[in-house]
Amino acid sequence: MFQYDRGHMCRKSTAFHIGKNADYNTHTVLNACPQRSDLNQGIWEDLEDRIESRADFYDSLWVICGPVFYSKPTAWLGEEGEVPVAIPDAFFKIIVKINQRSSRPDVLAFIYPQTAPREKPYTSESHQKYLVTVNRIEELTGLNFLTRLPGEIEESTESLRAASLWTH
Numbered sequence: 001m002f003q004y005d006r007g008h009m010c011r012k013s014t015a016f017h018i019g020k021n022a023d024y025n026t027h028t029v030l031n032a033c034p035q036r037s038d039l040n041q042g043i044w045e046d047l048e049d050r051i052e053s054r055a056d057f058y059d060s061l062w063v064i065c066g067p068v069f070y071s072k073p074t075a076w077l078g079e080e081g082e083v084p085v086a087i088p089d090a091f092f093k094i095i096v097k098i099n100q101r102s103s104r105p106d107v108l109a110f111i112y113p114q115t116a117p118r119e120k121p122y123t124s125e126s127h128q129k130y131l132v133t134v135n136r137i138e139e140l141t142g143l144n145f146l147t148r149l150p151g152e153i154e155e156s157t158e159s160l161r162a163a164s165l166w167t168h
Contacts, residue, residue: 002114004077007035007044007091009065014052033067034077034087035114042118043126044091047110050127051095054166060098068092068111068140090114092137094145097166104153107146108162109134124165134158 009031015022025031035044055061067088078084095108110130119126134145135158146154 003037004034004087005037005040006032007040008032010063011048014048014063017052017055033091034085035091038118039091039112039114039116042120043116043122043130044112046122047093047112047127050165058097059100062096063093064096064145065091065093066141066143068137070140088114092141094134094137096146104157105146105149106162106166107134107157107160108165109137111137111140127165128163131162133161 008026010026012023012026015026051061051063068090069086070089073086073088075087076084077087090111090113093108093110093112097106099106109132110127111132112130116130138144138158146158149157
């Protein structure tokens with residue numbers, strides 16, 4: 001049996017930068033999913049650290065994340081008498097940076113499976129193998145992202161897979 005953490009989609013330290021009470025609201029079931037400890041305390045945490053450390057270098061940065069189920073959930077957590085919680089197969093994270101020199105934002109889109117190895121130390125190359133297109137995340141989740149962009153820009157942005165992580 002695997003050890004699962006409450007994988008917070010927006011962690012408290014990040015939410016604190018949004019506003020005085022935002023960090024308080026991170027500790028709800030709406031912000032957490034069962035996440036294998038090796039993922040939550042491994043490469044996922046490293047990505048969160050990278051985002052947080054670079055956020056101040058950009059004029060505007062948006063982060064969207066959540067669970068991915070490849071099919072109907074088959075694994076559940078919960079004691080008898082409790083409402084069971086479905087265990088996702090993976091997690092996605094989309095990072096959108098407004099590019100002041102272009103009409104199209106820069107986007108990094110990732111899918112990390114629950115089975116992602118805990119391979120410290122993490123490098124940019126560790127993360128690059130999980131880069132996907134936003135279209136792939138939309139296909140797996142049934143969600144539609146970047147809808148505020150003009151149609152042509154949305155389509156071209158969502159279909160591009162970043163070749164590497166950003167530097168500042």
